[in-house]
Amino acid sequence: MASAAPARRRSSPPPPLPKRDALLRAAIDTFADRGFFNSQVADVARAAGVAAGTVYLYFRSKDDLLTSVFERTMKEALDEGRDAIAGVADPAERLRRFARVHLGRLGRDRNLAIVFQVELRQSVKFMERFSSSLFREYLNQIRAAIVEGQEAGLFRRELNPTTAAKVFFGALDEMATNWVLSRRRYSLVSDAEPVLDLFLRGAVTR
Numbered sequence: 001m002a003s004a005a006p007a008r009r010r011s012s013p014p015p016p017l018p019k020r021d022a023l024l025r026a027a028i029d030t031f032a033d034r035g036f037f038n039s040q041v042a043d044v045a046r047a048a049g050v051a052a053g054t055v056y057l058y059f060r061s062k063d064d065l066l067t068s069v070f071e072r073t074m075k076e077a078l079d080e081g082r083d084a085i086a087g088v089a090d091p092a093e094r095l096r097r098f099a100r101v102h103l104g105r106l107g108r109d110r111n112l113a114i115v116f117q118v119e120l121r122q123s124v125k126f127m128e129r130f131s132s133s134l135f136r137e138y139l140n141q142i143r144a145a146i147v148e149g150q151e152a153g154l155f156r157r158e159l160n161p162t163t164a165a166k167v168f169f170g171a172l173d174e175m176a177t178n179w180v181l182s183r184r185r186y187s188l189v190s191d192a193e194p195v196l197d198l199f200l201r202g203a204v205t206r
Helices: 019-034 041-048 062-085 091-107 110-122 124-130 134-151 161-181 188-201
Strands: none
Touching: 019 041, 019 062, 019 110, 041 062, 062 091, 062 110, 062 124, 062 134, 091 110, 091 134, 091 161, 091 188, 110 124, 110 161, 134 161, 161 188
8 A cells, every 4th residue: 555645844934932022122123213202012012013901911111121121131141241251261352252242232233222322321210220230240241351361461450440341341332322323334343353452452652
């Protein structure tokens, strides 16, 4: 008896994002497009293709949406940063990888960059709340590399490592803001090397 012909495999569409992730993605796109203060929860729901009431099953308010975008993105950035520098002994190379990861993440997602570089900065209360938690942990990744560089004799010992970490992050942060506001289209991650060079070598002719 002849065996039956094998059934054709139907190509199925990729599974949708989990509902909470889809709402966060919609929030990023909505806040970037309309501005956080001009956006409503209904706008986020519309962008996600759900009823407005669905948003409240996952988030308490529009502020909670913005908070959740920040928390999730920072946790992902911390994990990505740890992976990038794992096993790297050279402090300067660790700073280079951190810079590329930081600018690369924002450079891959312009709407996320707009939310982080523009929309989040408009609330002093919000920035005060989070500058002492996840952001501090993020900054500590830079500080640790600087401290190890000082211990190895690569960086000046009289430098305050916390101040140096803030200066390094501030330069990367400004490059990201400039990229968001610029009318030119270029690779944001390409700014990593000039920032690192200026930080490590300074501007003085030697």
